[in-house]
Amino acid sequence: MILSFSGTGNSRYCAQMLAHRLGDAYVDAAYYLRQGSPARLHSESPWVFVAPTYSWQLPRVFRDFLRSSSFSGCREAYFVMTCGAEIGDAHRANRSLCGELGLACRGTLPVVMPDNYLVLFPAPEEGESKRLLAAVRPTLEQAAARIQAGEDFPPPAVGLPDRLKSGPVNRLFYRFFVKAKPFTVSSACISCGKCAQDCPLGNIHLEGGRPVWGKDCTHCMACLCGCPAAAIEYGKATRGKARYQCPPYQP
Numbered sequence: 001m002i003l004s005f006s007g008t009g010n011s012r013y014c015a016q017m018l019a020h021r022l023g024d025a026y027v028d029a030a031y032y033l034r035q036g037s038p039a040r041l042h043s044e045s046p047w048v049f050v051a052p053t054y055s056w057q058l059p060r061v062f063r064d065f066l067r068s069s070s071f072s073g074c075r076e077a078y079f080v081m082t083c084g085a086e087i088g089d090a091h092r093a094n095r096s097l098c099g100e101l102g103l104a105c106r107g108t109l110p111v112v113m114p115d116n117y118l119v120l121f122p123a124p125e126e127g128e129s130k131r132l133l134a135a136v137r138p139t140l141e142q143a144a145a146r147i148q149a150g151e152d153f154p155p156p157a158v159g160l161p162d163r164l165k166s167g168p169v170n171r172l173f174y175r176f177f178v179k180a181k182p183f184t185v186s187s188a189c190i191s192c193g194k195c196a197q198d199c200p201l202g203n204i205h206l207e208g209g210r211p212v213w214g215k216d217c218t219h220c221m222a223c224l225c226g227c228p229a230a231a232i233e234y235g236k237a238t239r240g241k242a243r244y245q246c247p248p249y250q251p
Contacts, residue, residue, distance in 0.1 A: 002024055
């Protein structure tokens with residue numbers, strides 16, 4: 001079974017492609033996260049957890065969701081992490097998480113996708129985004145072949161900088177960056193409610209036709225990048241930056 005968490009669609013794209021290649025079921029964790037409920041899932045095939053990389057780790061909200069859920073059947077798990085460049089020492093934490101879940105970790109695969117964290121980085125130009133999406137297909141095809149053959153993903157090369165990024169830097173990221181307060185909405189807002197619909201945590205509601213953010217933001221940028229009127233900004237950090245959403249996966 002392929003279980004994914006996604007904001008602007010990169011991880012959803014990879015999860016759906018793997019599900020198609022493996023002939024396996026695909027489940028979106030947002031269904032459970034919006035309800036605030038754990039999942040009770042069963043699979044006879046290996047578990048494949050697909051998620052973005054947040055400061056060189058799995059998103060905490062997805063990690064905690066996995067911890068609260070139960071997984072019966074197959075006891076093997078693979079991780080696929082979409083990223084703008086690399087995943088640091090995330091595999092160490094994923095292996096530890098599998099130990100908590102009673103699963104055997106078969107590896108973590110980094111998949112480079114168009115960067116969408118507009119708070120710190122610009123989105124790539126359209127041509128570069130298309131190039132990255134084309135390049136990811138053979139990577140995922142090879143991953144599917146390894147999963148079908150029961151092979152581990154290749155072990156990552158990890159050095160001290162990677163351990164620092166996935167350790168202290170990750171903790172500082174959540175302490176100082178992951179906040180909803182800087183989100184603003186301009187007069188361009190058309191009160192369509194798409195931001196509330198797209199939030200995978202159900203953390204946005206409308207008041208007077210305008211979005212209001214709660215305290216459970218995970219900085220997935222789904223609201224900002226999905227706004228059809230480009231009315232949402234994150235302070236001054238996102239002004240003038242192009243928005244990015246991954247197109248739907250097409251077999």
